Amino acid sequence: MYDRIKNQDAELYRSILDEKKRQTEGLELIPSENYTSPAVMEAMGSILTNKYSEGYAGRRYYNGNEHIDHIELLAIERAKKLFRVKHVNVQPYSGSPANLAVYLATCAPGDTIMGLALPEGGHLTHGWKVSATAMFYKSVPYHVRADGRIDFEELRKLAREHKPKLIWAGATAYPYAYDYKKFAEIADEVGAYLAADIAHVAGLIVAGAHPSPVPHAHIVTTTTHKTLRGPRGGMIMVTDRGLKKDPDLAQKVDKAVFPGLQGGPHDHQTAAIAIALKEAATPKFSAYGKQIVKNAKALAASLKKNGITLVADGTENHLILLDLAPIFGPGGGVFGSDAMEVAGMTANKNTIPKEPMSPFYPSGVRLGTPALTTRGMKEREMQKVGEWIARSIRAVGSYRMPSDVKERAAYIARFKKGAARNEELLAIRKEIRSFCKKYPLPGDTKR
Numbered sequence: 001m002y003d004r005i006k007n008q009d010a011e012l013y014r015s016i017l018d019e020k021k022r023q024t025e026g027l028e029l030i031p032s033e034n035y036t037s038p039a040v041m042e043a044m045g046s047i048l049t050n051k052y053s054e055g056y057a058g059r060r061y062y063n064g065n066e067h068i069d070h071i072e073l074l075a076i077e078r079a080k081k082l083f084r085v086k087h088v089n090v091q092p093y094s095g096s097p098a099n100l101a102v103y104l105a106t107c108a109p110g111d112t113i114m115g116l117a118l119p120e121g122g123h124l125t126h127g128w129k130v131s132a133t134a135m136f137y138k139s140v141p142y143h144v145r146a147d148g149r150i151d152f153e154e155l156r157k158l159a160r161e162h163k164p165k166l167i168w169a170g171a172t173a174y175p176y177a178y179d180y181k182k183f184a185e186i187a188d189e190v191g192a193y194l195a196a197d198i199a200h201v202a203g204l205i206v207a208g209a210h211p212s213p214v215p216h217a218h219i220v221t222t223t224t225h226k227t228l229r230g231p232r233g234g235m236i237m238v239t240d241r242g243l244k245k246d247p248d249l250a251q252k253v254d255k256a257v258f259p260g261l262q263g264g265p266h267d268h269q270t271a272a273i274a275i276a277l278k279e280a281a282t283p284k285f286s287a288y289g290k291q292i293v294k295n296a297k298a299l300a301a302s303l304k305k306n307g308i309t310l311v312a313d314g315t316e317n318h319l320i321l322l323d324l325a326p327i328f329g330p331g332g333g334v335f336g337s338d339a340m341e342v343a344g345m346t347a348n349k350n351t352i353p354k355e356p357m358s359p360f361y362p363s364g365v366r367l368g369t370p371a372l373t374t375r376g377m378k379e380r381e382m383q384k385v386g387e388w389i390a391r392s393i394r395a396v397g398s399y400r401m402p403s404d405v406k407e408r409a410a411y412i413a414r415f416k417k418g419a420a421r422n423e424e425l426l427a428i429r430k431e432i433r434s435f436c437k438k439y440p441l442p443g444d445t446k447r
């Protein structure tokens with residue numbers, strides 16, 4: 001594989017191979033990652049990348065787009081059918097540009113918007129302060145309650161007070177199913193657009209393993225590369241409800257994507273999205289989506305059995321948040337996620353609800369099951385993965401984040417050195433490497 005790269009650019013080839021080895025020999029637990037299919041990757045590497053096609057099907061600024069039109073319409077039709085929506089734009093380069101287009105379509109600069117605060121699970125593009133979405137719009141974040149569920153009482157109160165134009169429902173670190181109906185009631189009460197960002201749960205929704213926002217939201221955005229298991233990309237959908245609220249909403253969305261924010265669409269990406277949508281419409285994918293959730297529940301149970309505290313005491317979707325404060329005290333997420341990395345498991349440090357330390361030194365770890373489920377693992381394997389995670393965390397359980405901020409960098413550097421030589425972690429790594437041989441990546445054969 002990759003022979004042409006090998007012949008032409010040995011240095012780069014080396015890195016691709018190393019990354020492939022990493023993806024093959026380790027357990028991928030980052031809940032926003034997945035292994036896409038060989039057909040999707042073939043489309044991503046196809047000649048479609050050569051074409052410019054600014055505009056939309058039948059209305060392009062360049063000639064020679066008859067086949068591109070067909071590809072884009074195919075992707076749109078498949079998405080419309082799969083998600084049961086009236087209008088779809090498949091051109092956003094990724095999830096963040098898709099969200100930015102929603103602002104452009106529904107708000108004027110300076111208008112008020114609301115999203116879940118980032119440290120509580122929200123996404124940057126839902127108005128978090130370092131994002132352009134908080135610089136160009138007036139952002140009023142809402143929060144979760146102590147149990148980690150969205151605080152709808154606060155949301156309603158803030159919405160009545162600030163009268164937002166746009167409310168976001170969706171998150172990157174939320175282990176519960178979303179109650180879209182409640183969001184819609186509040187949005188309707190104040191006349192706001194409700195945009196559901198299903199980046200994380202799109203595949204679960206398609207599989208019938210998570211409620212759909214389509215009956216409740218006006219706009220739905222998603223990435224295509226997380227649980228949906230397509231190429232990196234984004235989509236914006238307009239629902240029946242959206243068109244009822246604003247008959248021009250579909251055109252506003254299209255105009256926001258192009259020419260509002262982007263130039264030419266990535267046609268190879270569009271083709272790969274079309275393929276992923278075809279895959280997602282199969283019974284096999286439904287079974288996959290349901291298995292993700294079963295696996296997450298099994299992994300949560302194993303973690304708890306092995307002494308790990310979980311936010312929400314479990315999960316209702318594909319994602320699990322470990323609360324490591326009982327083990328390391330505040331700020332120990334990095335000890336957990338780095339120990340896991342040495343042991344061959346990739347996850348990320350993450351804030352927990354009512355974070356006792358800070359977003360840079362958070363107290364939790366976020367993980368999920370979409371990628372492992374793609375490799376064919378089931379509940380029995382999750383039992384084992386839970387044990388490995390708990391063992392890795394306990395192997396470094398004596399570390400404590402210094403309360404003096406100035407001491408932290410040096411302390412973490414010492415911790416990393418120790419972890420890299422930790423015998424227990426290295427033993428787990430070996431076990432995992434041999435375990436992974438039984439679960440090849442899509443397109444690879446068992447070795």
Ligand SMILES: *Cc1c(COP(=O)(O)O)cnc(C)c1O
Nearest residue numbers: 094095096123171172197199223
């Ligand atoms: C991942 C994610 C995005 C952004 O996607 P990118 O493709 O990384 O730009 C947006 N919203 C939510 C909720 C996400 O989880």
